Amino acid sequence: MLKKFASYITYDLLSLSKDSRIADALNFFIYDTLKIFLLLSVIIFTISVIRSYFPPEKTKKILSHKKEFIGNILAALLGIVTPFCSCSAVPLFIGFIEAGVPLGVTFSFLISSPMVNEVAIVLLWGLFGWKVTAIYIGTGLFVAIFAGLIIGKLRLEKWVEDYVYKIHVGVGRETARPTFRERLEGARWNTADILKKVWLYIIIAIGIGGFIHGYVPQDFLTHYAGRENPFAVPVAVAIGVPLYSNAAGVIPIVYALMEKGMSMGTVLAFMMAVTALSLPEMIILRKVLKLPLLGVFAGIMTITIIAVGYLFNAIL
Amino acid sequence: MMDIKVLGPGCSNCHKMEELARTAIKELGIEAKVEKISEIQEIMKYTMSTPGLVVNGKLKHSGKPLPTIDKVKLMIQEEAL
Numbered sequence: 308m309l310k311k312f313a314s315y316i317t318y319d320l321l322s323l324s325k326d327s328r329i330a331d332a333l334n335f336f337i338y339d340t341l342k343i344f345l346l347l348s349v350i351i352f353t354i355s356v357i358r359s360y361f362p363p364e365k366t367k368k369i370l371s372h373k374k375e376f377i378g379n380i381l382a383a384l385l386g387i388v389t390p391f392c393s394c395s396a397v398p399l400f401i402g403f404i405e406a407g408v409p410l411g412v413t414f415s416f417l418i419s420s421p422m423v424n425e426v427a428i429v430l431l432w433g434l435f436g437w438k439v440t441a442i443y444i445g446t447g448l449f450v451a452i453f454a455g456l457i458i459g460k461l462r463l464e465k466w467v468e469d470y471v472y473k474i475h476v477g478v479g480r481e482t483a484r485p486t487f488r489e490r491l492e493g494a495r496w497n498t499a500d501i502l503k504k505v506w507l508y509i510i511i512a513i514g515i516g517g518f519i520h521g522y523v524p525q526d527f528l529t530h531y532a533g534r535e536n537p538f539a540v541p542v543a544v545a546i547g548v549p550l551y552s553n554a555a556g557v558i559p560i561v562y563a564l565m566e567k568g569m570s571m572g573t574v575l576a577f578m579m580a581v582t583a584l585s586l587p588e589m590i591i592l593r594k595v596l597k598l599p600l601l602g603v604f605a606g607i608m609t610i611t612i613i614a615v616g617y618l619f620n621a622i623l
Numbered sequence: 624m625m626d627i628k629v630l631g632p633g634c635s636n637c638h639k640m641e642e643l644a645r646t647a648i649k650e651l652g653i654e655a656k657v658e659k660i661s662e663i664q665e666i667m668k669y670t671m672s673t674p675g676l677v678v679n680g681k682l683k684h685s686g687k688p689l690p691t692i693d694k695v696k697l698m699i700q701e702e703a704l
Contacts, residue, residue, distance in 0.1 A: 355688070362686060363672040390687045394634030395673045397663060402671025470664075477669040477682065493688040500688070594663070 309345075313338035328522055336517035339434070339559070343509060344502075346433045347426070351501050354425040355494035358390040359485060363399055370416070371406040375459045378412035383451040386419030387444075390497075396588070400595050402476050404467065411459020414604065417592075419451035422583040426505060430558035435565075443575060446615050450579065454607045466600035508556035516563035526568050534570040540616035543573045544609060547580025557581050571623045576616030584608050625655035625703060630666045630675030630685075637661075639689055640674035647695040653703060678702040 313334050317323055323330035366389045370382055391399055396417065403413040423444050431440040485493065532539045550557065557578065565574050584605065593601060627644050631637025641659055648655045660666055660677075669677055672686030676698065683698040684690050690698070 359688075367671070392631075392634060392636050392673055392687050394632045394637060395671070395686070397632065398666055398671040398673055401663070401667055474664060474667045476667050476671055489694075492691060496691070497688040 309341050310338055313341065332517045332520060332522065335520045336513055339513050339517070340510060343430065343433045343513065343559075344506070346429045347502060347505075347509075348498055350429045350432075351425050351498045352494050354388075354428075355390070355497040356490055358388050358497075359490040359493055361385065361388045361390070363389055363391055363395070363402070366416070367403055367406045367408065370403065370408045370412055373409070373412060375409055375411055376456065378409060379415040379452045379455045379459070382408075382412045382415035382455065383419040383448045386416045386451060387423045389416075389420065391420070396591050397594050400592075401471050401474055404471055405474060405476050409459055410464055410467065411455040411457070413455075414458045415451045415455030418454055418583055418608070419448060421588070422451065422579060423447040424582075426501065426555050427558065427578070427582060430509075430555065434558065434562040439571070442619070443578070446575060446619075447579065447583075450583070450608070450611050450615060454604075454611055457607050458604065461603065463600050463603060466597040466603075468595050468597060471595050505555035509559065512556045512559035516559040519560075519563035520566060523563075523567055532564070532569040532573055534572070534620040539570070539573045540576050540613050540620065543577040544580040544584075544613055544616070547577045548584050548609075549586050550581045570620050572616040572618065572620030575619055576612050579612045579615065580609075584612065625653060625699070626679055627655050627657045627699070628660050628669075628675075628677040629657065630660045630669060630677060631673040632661050632663065632666070634673075636687065636689060637674040640676060640684075643689065643692055643695045644676060644699075646692060647699055650692075651696055651699060651703075653699065655699070 316337055317330050317334040318325060321330075321333070323333065366385045369385065370378060373381060400413060400417065403416070404410065408416075428440060428444065431443055532543070561569075561574050561578060565571070589601060589605065592604075596604070625648075627648070629637065629641040629644055631640060637659075641657065644657050648657070666673060666675065669675055669682045670685040674684075674689065675682060675686075676684040676690075676695065678699055679702045681702060683702070684695075
């Protein structure tokens with residue numbers, strides 16, 4: 308239905324010729340924009356309702372004094388459903404540590420949370436289909452669990468800023484459990500809030516994607532970013548790290564790049580580097596982590612992400 | 624006079640929380656001091672999920688999503704009695 312609508316606008320309303328590149332690009336743009344925004348609204352709303360059942364305080368309680376491994380797996384999974392404001396990363400970190408959540412388990416949570424989020428899920432699903440989405444979620448969880456496990460095994464607690472251990476957290480939320488109606492209201496607020504934040508990026512990104520789609524030849528990138536080039540993955544990761552973690556802006560462009568020959572593993576590695584390993588996040592985390600730990604964290608993440616990239620280039 | 628604290632290191636949601644609090648007291652016609660707390664140690668006394676709202680020393684809201692303006696009014700009124 309959306310496809311028909313997009314074709315109707317392109318070919319009938321604007322009466323562009325079916326073979327022209329501009330028509331092709333416009334058709335792609337209209338169709339993708341509609342599809343993405345529809346998916347975004349529905350999925351963000353649904354996830355927001357689910358999330359209202361997992362406030363950070365509850366997650367903290369579940370994870371506190373959990374054994375490593377089981378704890379890491381749980382933390383990575385809870386990272387998907389626990390809502391938290393990006394500015395909460397530091398207080399959350401302190402709260403977790405103070406409640407006896409092991410350091411590595413805390414990291415598993417902090418890694419999976421930004422990487423496997425609703426915007427990334429929607430965009431991947433809308434543009435690449437459910438298989439790629441499932442692969443992304445699966446590898447994202449794996450990276451979070453694995454990196455957290457290693458950090459836990461290395462016993463790096465001494466490299467957490469000393470003041471973190473001295474803080475005592477207040478009792479937390481005393482307010483009553485929200486009613487179902489309030490959960491829906493909150494979800495609606497959250498959906499509007501996210502859409503307001505990302506709509507422009509998405510339109511611009513889809514626009515660029517549409518342009519690439521219509522004007523750049525199909526195998527343009529195969530030579531540079533195809534699976535034959537062994538440097539494609541590390542280069543993609545190196546480009547991804549300084550970029551800020553806006554999945555909304557990056558995925559539609561990545562989609563177009565993939566269409567032009569960038570291989571799947573490289574795409575996955577790039578996305579993970581952008582979302583889970585961003586410079587602004589490092590700067591925030593520096594408040595609670597001493598430099599060596601921050602370095603170890605970045606190092607483990609980089610190596611794991613690059614490995615994931617190579618792996619998928621090899622098997623997909 | 625009531626004492627209202629908005630907890631948050633300073634992201635856009637924390638600003639929105641502050642705006643909500645200010646609008647609420649204005650519409651309620653209540654005299655209150657609205658204070659922004661961005662010091663991490665201070666925030667942690669109440670909660671670990673920001674943005675937070677503290678009315679007369681009591682934590683009334685924490686984390687995402689933000690409450691509606693009607694709820695914020697209610698939270699303030701509850702403590703005003």
